[in-house]
Amino acid sequence: MDPAQPYTVHYHENNQEVAIAGSLRPRDADDFAPVREVLVRVAAAIKGTLYLNLKRLRYCNHRAFVELARFLEHCRREHPELRLKLVISSVIPWAPIRFGYLTELFPNAIVEQYDRAFYPGQGVIESDQLIPVLRTQTNIVWDHERELLRKHGLRPGMRVADICCGIGDFAVLLHKEFKPEVIVAVDHSRPFLQYAIQVAREFGINDIEYQYGDAADLLLASNTFDFVTSRLSLQVFDQPELIMRELLRICKPGGRVYLTNEMMSHNYGYPRHESVSWTYAQTMKMFATLGMDLSIGPKMYSLLTDLGFEDVSMEQIGITNANTVVEDFARVIESWEEYITGELSTATGQPQAIVDRLKAGFKDHVYAIRSRRGFAIWPIFVASGRKPAPTRESPTR
């Protein structure tokens, strides 16, 4: 962004949206005039709803805030039929405070905290109950993933970003194993980040930068990281392509984006496999009602390819009772049972009969894990791709 003009204002006719981004700190009305001119012109030209996209407006001085309020007042007087929707992000800490105040004054304006809509299952996802599940999962997957990360290009001394870092334990393991030059771990859950920083402190690690952020609209600079990871996270969003674009943006040309995701319906346990399969199929449906696609694992190859990644590589980690400590594996499934038949079933309004059947399926999976003659698997898909070098025709932003 031009330092002398540190903000942008664009009108997207197709969406009836004016997007203001950057740092809007005018000295006076003349300074604000270019923004006001766009706003007033658009308000006069459209009907219905005018969207003010302020998600990436990081700074706004009080002068600009007053001018935006004057524009709302202008609309109230001149275009009383026009509705205004102010789209903001909770990642910008002053935005909900200021724009929330404006909507008290203007009944024709509403504020949509975009990332609240984008993370529909967050209340369920960030429950305390889930933390032991996530820790145990990381522990057993890490044994397989440590070598895979090398195979997918991670080397010591790299600049690494872990997007949707959850409780941050993967970032800690990665820090210990690969000694990155820089590691930034971003998540949209404050409780998880609090937990992450507490764990890092207990381990005497103070050079992981934890950041509250929106994976679909990161505050990180473009072309910054050699290796960008996002593990078991695309599967909990209904618009993973928005996150993929951001992972691509922050990755350096020649760097790699590394993803892992599940295909829950392929979880399997023998014997009693019908019961196990039904349980995971039902669980996928429940997650889907919260906007989460727990079958996205195999789709990552096309996601990476469609975005123009090169050298796309994909494989599967098969966590089985033959290659993993049986009790650890069983504990993961038991913690899934507790979470899915408890909090998730409540959140998605499951009747008791369904909850009972889910419980039976999880117990059958655990039985397969612990049985001397049983076999159980939890497949995780791993994919990575290299960001191409920019061309004159397609500069990176």
Next chain:
Amino acid sequence: MSQPSSDPPSQQPAPSGLAAESESTPVVRASFSMQGFMDGWLHCQHVANYLARFASSDRFDPEQLTTRLSTYLNEALELVFRSAPGPGQLIVTIHRQHDRLDVALACPIAGDDRMRRSVRRATEADAVATYRRGFAGLLITPPASEDLSEWEADAGLLELVALHGITLALHEAGDALVLHMTVPHE
């Protein structure tokens, strides 16, 4: 856009009241010649962004803290800019405490009384009611160019108190005015 001043760093001593600001070591203490600072409006945000990022480094979620601190610091720096104090130094000192940041912003005493007036208005009882009343009035007045109305000029600081929970205080230290801002971490 004006370029940053190429004035050499001033050798003037800090305003006398700053010496006893705090026993602890500040995380950052920066001085700028007023002449250089006043060269360009964008200096307010450049200084605010740089100092906020510096003071927020190595903290929990530095990006969030940078955004907040820069927002608050910028309002104070804009007030200094608009007050147009005479020659001397602008000195910004930031101390990190476990639950807050203490910011002190010292500048030469200006010819007009704008800074004292703004802080007085921002620290009167019931800042929220004052802000709401004044803000509603602003909306029905046309936007002003160079000369803001008195209330609008003061509203930036008042908003920090009314909506953002910032605590403000002002004191005189020799030939300088020192604005103190207490910024809670969350």
